[in-house]
Amino acid sequence: MGEPVVCTTVAGLREAIAQRVAGGAESLGLLPTMGALHRGHLEIARRTRAENDLAVVSVFVNPLQFGPGEDYESYPRQLEQDVALLAREGVDLVFAPDVREMYPDGTPVVSVTSGAAGSILEGATRPGHFDGALTVVSKLFTIMAPGPGVPFRAYFGEKDAQQLLLMQRMVRDLDHRVEIRPVPIVRSPEGLALSSRNQYLSPEQAGHALVLHRTLSALAAGELTLEQARRRVAAEPDVRLDYLVTVDPANLALVEPAPGTLALVAAWVGPTRLIDNMRI
């Protein structure tokens, strides 16, 4: 399989997409990422490759979605390794712009806002996070839209359940001509949801982080009440619970645990914030 073409400018990417479409590509799949790719990303990349003529992965650590004191500066950046991994999956194009290319005038004056659904759960602890994520993805959709008659699909992981719901909502609300395809959570053999931020965990912390998946599994199996589940996470050494709730997956409204509801958890393991979720 050939190396993907790496585009660092909007104009270069548009040109590369236009050429492939003119050359007969009949569909375009996009996987937006912040890089530091792991097996979870690669499974999505494989699916993007399998379901589309032209497979594009974006790698951009988006400053707009990080709050003050978060890990924007220290977020892992390893583009060369990411491109090598994507080559193995047969990805055609990698879009890796720098911050000035995406935001030439600095913070955009016009941006996407996520409203009430973006202010709860992750948005309560990370104010502005979803506005930033939606804004950059909206730009990616605009930049990459392949034109009429060419189906455009974008892939998002169910690990980031609130983000996935908001992306679907944005596409409806703003009439982006793209279909959102959700991808199930990819886990380590022990059950930890794969995440770029797992790199920050020491081996001991990675062990403590397993409490998230174990607790979600016990809750889903009806072995724990919500309150017992919260206590179990909070009792794990080096773990600080942010929230553990059950919601209606259609709108994230809080509901009692019941079949068909979604349990969402967020916790700090040492200084690292992790999220996970499971259908009950």
Ligand SMILES: Nc1ncnc2c1ncn2[C@@H]1O[C@H](COP(=O)(O)OP(=O)(O)OP(=O)(O)O)[C@@H](O)[C@H]1O
């Ligand atoms: N374990 C996973 N299973 C399924 N999808 C995933 C997984 N990890 C990441 N993704 C998805 O990959 C896309 C890109 O995510 P991102 O680059 O932020 O990686 P991440 O591992 O979620 O990083 P972070 O540690 O910053 O949360 C998102 O749609 C995200 O939901």
Ligand SMILES: CC(C)(CO)[C@@H](O)C(=O)[O-]
């Ligand atoms: C969708 C995304 C790439 C936007 O920066 C990011 O929020 C992520 O990696 O989930």
Ligand code: BAL
């Ligand atoms: N995976 C979601 C991106 C973020 O935490 O900023």
